[in-house]
Amino acid sequence: MSATPILMAAAVAVPLVAAPLSLHRAWAGAVALAAGVGTTAAAIGLVLAVARDGAVRHALGGWPAPLGIVWNLDGLAAILLATAALVALPVAVFATASLPREHLGREAHRFWPPFLFLWAGLNALFLSGDVFNIYVALELVSLAAVMLVTLEGRAAALAAGLRYLLVAQAGALTYLLGVAFLYARHGTLDVGLLTAAAAVGDMPTTVAAVLMTGGLFAKAALFPLHAWLPPAHGSAPAPASALLSGLVVMAAAYVILRLWFDVFAAVGGAPLRQGLGALGAAGVIWGSLLALSQRRLKAVIAYSTTAQMGYLLLAIPLAAPAADWSADPWAGAIMLAVAHAFAKAAMFLATGLIIQATGQDRIGSMRGVARRMPVTAYAIGVAGLTLMGLPPSGGFAAKWLLLRAAWSDGQWWWVLVLLGGGLLAAAYVFRIIGPAFSHSKARKRQPPRPLEWIALGMAAASLLMGLAAMPLVAVLARSGGGA
Amino acid sequence: MMLLIDGAVAVGLVWMALRALNARRLTEAVIVFIGFTGVMALAWVRLRAPDLALAEAAVGAGVLVVVLLDGLGRLAHLLGGRTPLRAAAVVLLPLLSLALVAVLLRALGDLPSAATGLGPRVFAALEQSGVENPVTAVLLNFRGFDTLLEVFVLLGAAVAVALLRPLDRALPRGAGPITAGPPQTPMADWYRRRLLPVALLVAVYLLWAGGSAPGGAFQAGSLLAGVLALGLLTGTPLAGRPAAAWAAAAIGPVAFVLAALLFAVGGHGVLQYPPGWAKAAILGLESLLTVSIAAALTLLVIGIPRRRRP
Amino acid sequence: MTSALLYAGAGVVLFAVALLALFLRRHLLRKLMAANIAGSGVFLFLLGTAADGDAPPDPVPQAMVLTGIVVTVSVTAYGVALLRRFADETGRDTLTEDGGGP
Amino acid sequence: MIVLEGLAALLVAVGVAFFIAGTVGLLRFPDLFSRLHALVKADNLGMGFIAAGLALLAEDAGTVLVIVAVWVLALLASVMVSHLVAHAAVREGMQPWRKKR
Numbered sequence: 004m005s006a007t008p009i010l011m012a013a014a015v016a017v018p019l020v021a022a023p024l025s026l027h028r029a030w031a032g033a034v035a036l037a038a039g040v041g042t043t044a045a046a047i048g049l050v051l052a053v054a055r056d057g058a059v060r061h062a063l064g065g066w067p068a069p070l071g072i073v074w075n076l077d078g079l080a081a082i083l084l085a086t087a088a089l090v091a092l093p094v095a096v097f098a099t100a101s102l103p104r105e106h107l108g109r110e111a112h113r114f115w116p117p118f119l120f121l122w123a124g125l126n127a128l129f130l131s132g133d134v135f136n137i138y139v140a141l142e143l144v145s146l147a148a149v150m151l152v153t154l155e156g157r158a159a160a161l162a163a164g165l166r167y168l169l170v171a172q173a174g175a176l177t178y179l180l181g182v183a184f185l186y187a188r189h190g191t192l193d194v195g196l197l198t199a200a201a202a203v204g205d206m207p208t209t210v211a212a213v214l215m216t217g218g219l220f221a222k223a224a225l226f227p228l229h230a231w232l233p234p235a236h237g238s239a240p241a242p243a244s245a246l247l248s249g250l251v252v253m254a255a256a257y258v259i260l261r262l263w264f265d266v267f268a269a270v271g272g273a274p275l276r277q278g279l280g281a282l283g284a285a286g287v288i289w290g291s292l293l294a295l296s297q298r299r300l301k302a303v304i305a306y307s308t309t310a311q312m313g314y315l316l317l318a319i320p321l322a323a324p325a326a327d328w329s330a331d332p333w334a335g336a337i338m339l340a341v342a343h344a345f346a347k348a349a350m351f352l353a354t355g356l357i358i359q360a361t362g363q364d365r366i367g368s369m370r371g372v373a374r375r376m377p378v379t380a381y382a383i384g385v386a387g388l389t390l391m392g393l394p395p396s397g398g399f400a401a402k403w404l405l406l407r408a409a410w411s412d413g414q415w416w417w418v419l420v421l422l423g424g425g426l427l428a429a430a431y432v433f434r435i436i437g438p439a440f441s442h443s444k445a446r447k448r449q450p451p452r453p454l455e456w457i458a459l460g461m462a463a464a465s466l467l468m469g470l471a472a473m474p475l476v477a478v479l480a481r482s483g484g485g486a
Numbered sequence: 487m488m489l490l491i492d493g494a495v496a497v498g499l500v501w502m503a504l505r506a507l508n509a510r511r512l513t514e515a516v517i518v519f520i521g522f523t524g525v526m527a528l529a530w531v532r533l534r535a536p537d538l539a540l541a542e543a544a545v546g547a548g549v550l551v552v553v554l555l556d557g558l559g560r561l562a563h564l565l566g567g568r569t570p571l572r573a574a575a576v577v578l579l580p581l582l583s584l585a586l587v588a589v590l591l592r593a594l595g596d597l598p599s600a601a602t603g604l605g606p607r608v609f610a611a612l613e614q615s616g617v618e619n620p621v622t623a624v625l626l627n628f629r630g631f632d633t634l635l636e637v638f639v640l641l642g643a644a645v646a647v648a649l650l651r652p653l654d655r656a657l658p659r660g661a662g663p664i665t666a667g668p669p670q671t672p673m674a675d676w677y678r679r680r681l682l683p684v685a686l687l688v689a690v691y692l693l694w695a696g697g698s699a700p701g702g703a704f705q706a707g708s709l710l711a712g713v714l715a716l717g718l719l720t721g722t723p724l725a726g727r728p729a730a731a732w733a734a735a736a737i738g739p740v741a742f743v744l745a746a747l748l749f750a751v752g753g754h755g756v757l758q759y760p761p762g763w764a765k766a767a768i769l770g771l772e773s774l775l776t777v778s779i780a781a782a783l784t785l786l787v788i789g790i791p792r793r794r795r796p
Numbered sequence: 797m798t799s800a801l802l803y804a805g806a807g808v809v810l811f812a813v814a815l816l817a818l819f820l821r822r823h824l825l826r827k828l829m830a831a832n833i834a835g836s837g838v839f840l841f842l843l844g845t846a847a848d849g850d851a852p853p854d855p856v857p858q859a860m861v862l863t864g865i866v867v868t869v870s871v872t873a874y875g876v877a878l879l880r881r882f883a884d885e886t887g888r889d890t891l892t893e894d895g896g897g898p
Numbered sequence: 899m900i901v902l903e904g905l906a907a908l909l910v911a912v913g914v915a916f917f918i919a920g921t922v923g924l925l926r927f928p929d930l931f932s933r934l935h936a937l938v939k940a941d942n943l944g945m946g947f948i949a950a951g952l953a954l955l956a957e958d959a960g961t962v963l964v965i966v967a968v969w970v971l972a973l974l975a976s977v978m979v980s981h982l983v984a985h986a987a988v989r990e991g992m993q994p995w996r997k998k999r
Binding site (some may be wrong): 489508529532537553554556561583603623639 | 799800801802803804805806808809810811812813814815816817819820821823825826828829830832833836837839840841843844845846847848851852853854855856857858859860861862863865866867869870871872873874876877878879880881883
Binding site for chain 1 (some may be wrong): 589590592593594596597598602603604607608611627628629630631632635636638639641642643645646648649650652653729732735736739740743744746747750751754755756757758759
């Protein structure tokens, strides 16, 4: 039991220490990979610790809740730490080989500092049980994300990065104003204590809920504040896009779920929750339609991120206040986020390989991929299963849980959204996959074989999620209320 | 009488913000913004937060203004006149923001009059924190993890600016003093011999005083950064290789996070100072943080070298 | 109406005005300044609502605001460097397709 | 006691007058160099008077020393900055204003 705090500290400290060290050109790759392995080991250790002993709350600096900051390692945090590790490490291995071949060339070592800052920020965010500490961790994550977007220094990437930075700043400050309202009203910043205090649900608390959620909408690129995401994720190099779409967007969405599960459980009546669900549904539909209308490969996948994130919001109107994380709607939302992280990362890595091989980003470049680069084509296909929510993928298991919750709760309209979203996803996935099986004479530069297998492995992980749904829900059950 | 002064400062802040945001010419906007940060420092004094007044003056009015003016200078050739507002938004959004203000003020009114803050708890636990200044106690002991992440955000920003260097010009490895300003001016050597030592002395005082009076790592660090930037702008070459500057910028944050880890390994909690060692540990960490904050802010101010004129 | 609440009110107005300017203004340097002013507004609100008459001021919001100031200034400085790089690369200081909000 | 406060108020008032003069100079003078003169000279003198006024009201010697230190450092800083601005202006090739005959 006493080792858990050290593991938690290591999960944050290892990437933080490695980040400045990776500034050194020669060591960068080695330091990053070593730190990656270390952090992944810590994350796996934490998942096992939670599965064995249940949730662990650790007061930083030895100061208990109201005064100090408390790390709240529950089932949800452990799963997200493991997801971040199991997505980031393969992406790091992929980047080591693929970035020198891309636009960055000799400057590929510039990928490592933002990569490590991002990973550290994510781990600090998932562990944190303090709303102001979440703000600082989110700032570190957003800063690292903008660095990843503007890595190649081209005009389009710089414009997208600037737009992303401004929206992230606006979102962070709106979130912070909400935190200020909570502190002024309840005098504490700890999520557990706020859960009890915010039950009164008066005007300042409701205003805080709307402000914080609005700020996080901007950071998670949820409809209607999603405009910055496609150019940003589209113009980043492939491994960076995989991290951005897989983990960064999920992190901000996680905070929304954490807030609406704990702090704002009793705040704002049904209309506010239905409104949030409606925004999520609108995001699903609108994002999928935009994904259908794109010509560039990366843009289609980036819009698909906006669409898939919309599903997470469906958990808010469906969840009964007293439920814990393993209840259907919450477990469905978390599982979808995790499966989407793997699937989206796999898709961006695969498209990165295709763009490298064919030299251009249009959907037309997919022609003949199935014959020349079969492993990459299958990676995209398998990842597509999760996006469409077809059995036996993780996406299917998640949507099934959400469907079951919606049906048993009598809110049938969410069922329509889930099915409609699945059909639209099928449309834009097949739009990409279709040309892959046609014949094409275009000469393709064969990417290194192991890179293709990394992409397929990630896609298979999202598939495995579907099969191994039960253990995941069991770990989630270890959370109990945030108290 | 006091309400009058505070009212004047509050209204002045809002008026200057409006002027800065809606100024006709960009240079005018930046100049008024500089005034705004100055009055903000005054507002912090009126709110009985001397630490914040120092930080705002040193970081906000100091480093940020240097960066904005430098940005303004380099964008000079691009300065279009008054950029037109988009017609559709001009009508709708102001109404929306007025509604937002109304709702927020209404919620402000609902807040309990008696503050329910954590002040009493902080003062109760103050003597175990190892320092007398309550703000420093919160920053480095009670909520030390916030500060830890914050100094990494600052270091990250400095790294981010360095990564903006165009791809065809790799990060400099070789030796070579870091200078940003024009060639040596006659004042440069006078400056180096007299003003620099005095500034260093004030910075050390601020750092030391941070334990008991307003001051601390951030104020001392940003003062040092301002002094270093002024030195560079006078063409005073800063001896030492860029790698040394990065090592200085990273030493504070890395030491802080390693200390947090070591305390955990040593049987105490994460970031929990061993009993009796709090004062020494905090002072040590603060001095390293001062060096790192100064280095990071200076790297931010020096900013990125421009693309060579093609 | 204690004077601290006056600052809290001013903070709210600053936040709303600056957020509006952040979306409306097209010049990117102005957007960055607007973001900074919005930050100052939030911090004023945070400290204004924490003041309790003449009791010693609550140090926790002061620590939060200090952290906020350093974070906001760091990100804004990075934004200005990004803008200069963008201007170097494209010779423009606004995002052309900058229709409506960002 | 009243005399002291009265004297302090007078000194501060004179200081403020100098600041106003400096600002008027800043707005009215034709070119950079003359504006620098107005700013640096008037403001420093104004600052000196205000510092003197406040020193009278200070409780103990320590505060007086701090006020004097503030004034000296402000003086050094403004001298330094005005030199830099003027030096940069000359390097940019700005000519001082001359009355057209």
